[in-house]
Amino acid sequence: MSMEEFHQIFFEEADELMEAMEAELLEMVFEPDNPERINNVFRAAHSIKGGAATFGFAEITETTHVMETLMNEVREGAIAVDRSLVDVLLSAADCVKDLLAAVKGGGPADAGLAVATRTALEACLERSGAAPQTSPPQPDSSDEDAAAAETGAALRRYRIGFRPAHGLFRTGNDPLHILRALRELGDLEVEVDTGSVPTLDGFRADQLYLAWTLHIATGSDPEVVLEAFEWVEDLCEIDFQEVESRPEATPDDAPAAVPAAAPAGAPAVPMEAGSAAGTERRSADAGTLAAGTAERPDSAPHRGERRAAGAESATIRVGIDKIDTLINLVGELVITQSMLSDLGEDVELCDLDKLREGFQQLERHTRALQESVMKIRMVPISNVFNRMPRTVHDLTARLGKQLDLVMHGEHTELDKTLMERIGDPLVHLVRNAVDHGVEMPEVRAAHGKPERGTLTLSAFHAGGDVVIEISDDGAGLDTERIRAKARDRGLVDAGEQLDEAQVHQLIFHPGFSTAEEVSDVSGRGVGMDVVRQNILGLGGSVEIASDAGRGSTFTIRLPLTLAIVDAQLLQVAGQIYAVPLVSIVESFQVERANLKSIAERGQLYRVRDDYVPVVDLTSLFGIREATPQPVAGGLLVLVESGNGRMGLLVDDLLAQQQVVIKSLESNFRAVPGVSGATILGDGRVALIVDVTGLARLLRATGGRRGQDGGLTGIRAA
Amino acid sequence: MSSATTTTANPEHDPAGAQQHCAQYLTFLLDGEEYGIDILSVQEIKGWQPCTELPNTPDYVLGVINLRGAVIPVIDLRRRLGMAPRDAGKLTVVIVIRHAAADGEKVLGVVVDAVSDVFDIAPDQVSAPPSLEAGLDGRFVRGLATLADKMIILLDLAHVAGDA
Numbered sequence: 001m002s003m004e005e006f007h008q009i010f011f012e013e014a015d016e017l018m019e020a021m022e023a024e025l026l027e028m029v030f031e032p033d034n035p036e037r038i039n040n041v042f043r044a045a046h047s048i049k050g051g052a053a054t055f056g057f058a059e060i061t062e063t064t065h066v067m068e069t070l071m072n073e074v075r076e077g078a079i080a081v082d083r084s085l086v087d088v089l090l091s092a093a094d095c096v097k098d099l100l101a102a103v104k105g106g107g108p109a110d111a112g113l114a115v116a117t118r119t120a121l122e123a124c125l126e127r128s129g130a131a132p133q134t135s136p137p138q139p140d141s142s143d144e145d146a147a148a149a150e151t152g153a154a155l156r157r158y159r160i161g162f163r164p165a166h167g168l169f170r171t172g173n174d175p176l177h178i179l180r181a182l183r184e185l186g187d188l189e190v191e192v193d194t195g196s197v198p199t200l201d202g203f204r205a206d207q208l209y210l211a212w213t214l215h216i217a218t219g220s221d222p223e224v225v226l227e228a229f230e231w232v233e234d235l236c237e238i239d240f241q242e243v244e245s246r247p248e249a250t251p252d253d254a255p256a257a258v259p260a261a262a263p264a265g266a267p268a269v270p271m272e273a274g275s276a277a278g279t280e281r282r283s284a285d286a287g288t289l290a291a292g293t294a295e296r297p298d299s300a301p302h303r304g305e306r307r308a309a310g311a312e313s314a315t316i317r318v319g320i321d322k323i324d325t326l327i328n329l330v331g332e333l334v335i336t337q338s339m340l341s342d343l344g345e346d347v348e349l350c351d352l353d354k355l356r357e358g359f360q361q362l363e364r365h366t367r368a369l370q371e372s373v374m375k376i377r378m379v380p381i382s383n384v385f386n387r388m389p390r391t392v393h394d395l396t397a398r399l400g401k402q403l404d405l406v407m408h409g410e411h412t413e414l415d416k417t418l419m420e421r422i423g424d425p426l427v428h429l430v431r432n433a434v435d436h437g438v439e440m441p442e443v444r445a446a447h448g449k450p451e452r453g454t455l456t457l458s459a460f461h462a463g464g465d466v467v468i469e470i471s472d473d474g475a476g477l478d479t480e481r482i483r484a485k486a487r488d489r490g491l492v493d494a495g496e497q498l499d500e501a502q503v504h505q506l507i508f509h510p511g512f513s514t515a516e517e518v519s520d521v522s523g524r525g526v527g528m529d530v531v532r533q534n535i536l537g538l539g540g541s542v543e544i545a546s547d548a549g550r551g552s553t554f555t556i557r558l559p560l561t562l563a564i565v566d567a568q569l570l571q572v573a574g575q576i577y578a579v580p581l582v583s584i585v586e587s588f589q590v591e592r593a594n595l596k597s598i599a600e601r602g603q604l605y606r607v608r609d610d611y612v613p614v615v616d617l618t619s620l621f622g623i624r625e626a627t628p629q630p631v632a633g634g635l636l637v638l639v640e641s642g643n644g645r646m647g648l649l650v651d652d653l654l655a656q657q658q659v660v661i662k663s664l665e666s667n668f669r670a671v672p673g674v675s676g677a678t679i680l681g682d683g684r685v686a687l688i689v690d691v692t693g694l695a696r697l698l699r700a701t702g703g704r705r706g707q708d709g710g711l712t713g714i715r716a717a
Numbered sequence: 718m719s720s721a722t723t724t725t726a727n728p729e730h731d732p733a734g735a736q737q738h739c740a741q742y743l744t745f746l747l748d749g750e751e752y753g754i755d756i757l758s759v760q761e762i763k764g765w766q767p768c769t770e771l772p773n774t775p776d777y778v779l780g781v782i783n784l785r786g787a788v789i790p791v792i793d794l795r796r797r798l799g800m801a802p803r804d805a806g807k808l809t810v811v812i813v814i815r816h817a818a819a820d821g822e823k824v825l826g827v828v829v830d831a832v833s834d835v836f837d838i839a840p841d842q843v844s845a846p847p848s849l850e851a852g853l854d855g856r857f858v859r860g861l862a863t864l865a866d867k868m869i870i871l872l873d874l875a876h877v878a879g880d881a
Contacts, residue, residue: 575769575770576769617772620772621770621772621773622772622773623770623772624770624776662786662787662788663788664771664781664788664790665820666787666788666821666823667787667788667789667790667823667824667825668771668781668789668790668823668825671771671772671773671774672772672773673772673773674771674772677769677781677788679783679786679788683783684769684783685768685769685780685781685782685783685788686769687769687771687772687781697773
């Protein structure tokens with residue numbers, strides 16, 4: 001196992017521990033005296049501290065150490081749990097998460113934040129009268145820290161000879177950033193050495209000929225100062241010396257020894273470009289150093305990328321029971337296979353029954369195996385729901401609202417990809433409910449409602465869908481205001497009458513927001529539109545039910561998985577198409593009496609009291625070698641999409657089966673009316689009909705086709 | 718050609734490299750003419766099989782086939798290059814090529830009359846295509862290679878599936 005792998009394990013564990021810690025902290029507000037919760041937080045902090053110290057992640061170690069100390073005081077009853085304490089601990093947890101993310105990404109962490117966090121934690125400790133113990137179990141840096149804490153901001157002076165390689169610019173580094181970063185640490189004096197600048201004929205604009213001598217006076221440790229050179233240290237020579245130590249330390253002006261962690265134990269450490277030794281040590285030290293320096297402006301994009309990359313993780317945690325099921329099934333499959341090949345050695349007629357039975361077994365096991373494999377991708381929605389208590393906690397604190405968050409059905413499973421993509425829309429809806437939905441306590445009281453609002457999040461399976469409901473008992477949607485706003489924005493005409501449901505839909509209109517002032521919580525008017533787009537993009541839908549004064553409910557419906565769909569296979573002009581079962585309402589034989597032709601617009605079919613357009617795929621899809629079939633007497637499959645119903649004219653109905661969706665985009669491009677392809681049992685490719693896209697296609701081509709005889713008009717019997 | 722071939726990683730996208738080295742070309746027949754494509758873009762050659770039609774696509778897009786679990790489009794190169802279509806015969810094959818698209822590498826099947834040979838062609842044997850090649854879509858022609866006894870039209874099929 002390489003060091004990297006050990007790191008990976010630590011990060012995974014730390015992430016889990018942090019999540020657990022956060023959940024416990026949020027519960028602690030309501031149950032301040034539960035010793036189990038206090039213990040859990042203590043243990044989480046302790047475990048992370050231990051791991052971080054092992055790998056030398058100093059900032060994490062120190063921060064979790066203070067957290068642990070504080071939790072110990074809480075555990076012993078010296079400090080009482082209250083909201084402010086929990087808030088401090090929560091922001092400390094955020095800080096540790098940031099530090100972890102920074103170390104993970106190999107980039108610099110925000111040392112300022114870590115220091116501020118520790119100060120806040122220590123303030124809590126002091127308030128209780130407990131002595132702040134700032135020394136983490138790391139001998140090399142503990143003395144420094146304790147001393148630094150006692151003397152406050154004792155200044156230390158360093159002299160740094162900085163001679164970068166000529167080719168530094170090509171690596172995308174700029175010494176200017178380093179100088180800026182150093183300036184943030186303290187007083188910086190810079191002397192430039194222009195000795196190696198060549199004459200003009202030898203001068204190349206992409207080369208760096210300058211070297212510097214830097215004098216810096218700062219309260220930071222040598223590691224922190226050297227941190228500034230992290231990206232370039234194997235591309236330059238750095239001569240690092242501590243010129244003058246802290247007043248109370250040995251008043252030596254000679255180069256003082258700096259702690260072992262810094263690559264400056266010797267007065268001068270020349271670092272050859274690309275030297276293997278330098279690189280190796282670098283990786284070992286990376287952890288210690290990465291958690292050091294103040295955040296530099298140019299590091300901000302890196303952070304953003306890291307966060308984004310972390311959102312959709314490439315690995316998946318699978319319950320051991322699922323793996324065991326898989327192993328059992330594969331075992332069964334192997335047994336069946338060997339049984340079949342035994343039988344196949346010399347087949348006699350009397351073995352036919354056994355053979356048939358063997359194939360049945362094979363089919364059963366294959367199906368079970370497929371189901372289990374698909375289940376690996378299914379993860380409980382609690383992964384997303386767990387983010388909500390924190391969101392609600394922070395928001396209510398900021399807005400001064402009181403709210404109980406109730407969650408049901410956290411164990412509902414859905415596809416991992418879906419879960420990752422539904423997270424942000426869901427957070428947005430929750431924020432929206434807290435910000436716009438639930439009223440301030442006094443308003444609630446005035447309306448005769450309990451001061452504490454309730455936000456209910458629930459998830460459950462219904463049919464082939466996962467349903468997520470976000471429901472609040474707040475004011476509900478203000479239809480009058482939405483109407484007025486829509487008129488202002490020109491979204492609806494002044495005279496247009498809209499029913500409640502239509503008004504509710506308006507909030508999903510791009511650029512629509514009724515918040516009087518744009519807050520950082522919500523109200524930018526970009527959100528709801530994007531939420532709806534995201535959900536539609538996942539093949540789902542979102543609906544609103546609102547009752548003025550009583551609250552509103554957002555209902556999100558998502559397919560269980562993006563990879564497999566239950567489909568009805570049907571045949572049209574020799575081609576086989578798969579139609580998702582969820583979109584099929586019914587199928588029946590066409591009766592001429594119910595068929596109505598509309599001039600230039602194709603045909604309609606009467607289904608009970610409803611008329612649906614008859615869609616002939618051969619003409620809508622432009623199938624080339626289609627021989628016209630009479631409509632009457634044919635089969636009509638009634639399908640339904642968000643935009644209404646239509647009847648698909650088909651030659652034959654084939655099997656119903658689960659089909660694995662293959663994207664057409666991966667090797668070609670998106671094709672309107674088709675959501676993908678699948679491979680049938682005989683190896684042929686069948687297209688999966690996208691009913692919503694079909695409706696769109698019908699509208700887009702309806703007029704044009706109408707002119708050459710209507711959708712199906714040519715063949716009207 | 719007797720010269721040894723040292724092909725660059727992918728000469729198609731490395732014109733500088735292509736100038737210095739011989740490249741190998743797979744040649745095939747279309748209407749009696751011999752055409753060549755860079756052999757490094759060729760993944761495999763398959764026998765002809767019927768395709769599943771795609772709705773509302775240009776006539777040169779024959780449809781999609783199943784290539785060991787991947788769904789890939791198949792292009793009729795005769796129609797794409799403006800030639801009269803012909804029914805598939807015994808020698809009709811699908812050349813499966815990989816090409817770089819904006820959103821990653823894609824795989825594509827190209828139907829040709831028959832595969833012919835593999836040649837080493839040095840850059841100095843390739844001349845620029847005449848400006849007005851009658852009946853042939855000039856976008857796909859990279860050049861004309863003159864060999865001892867014949868002429869080969871070199872094609873670049875990266876965009877053959879693209880813009881209709």
